[in-house]
Amino acid sequence: MPNFASPVGRTLAMAYQKSVTVLSGNDFLNVTRIFARMQKASRKPDF
Numbered sequence: 001m002p003n004f005a006s007p008v009g010r011t012l013a014m015a016y017q018k019s020v021t022v023l024s025g026n027d028f029l030n031v032t033r034i035f036a037r038m039q040k041a042s043r044k045p046d047f
Contacts, residue, residue, distance in 0.1 A: 009042060 016035050 006042075012038065 012035075016031070
């Protein structure tokens with residue numbers, strides 16, 4: 001897991017870790033892709 005500086009990032013990371021424990025297979029891959037997109041969006045200065 002990447003380290004998040006903001007409280008929102010930490011909340012997202014916690015939610016992601018919890019969801020990983022109940023997901024597997026294609027569901028896990030889909031969540032990983034969505035999370036990666038959210039992570040890229042969080043790098044934008046206006047976010």
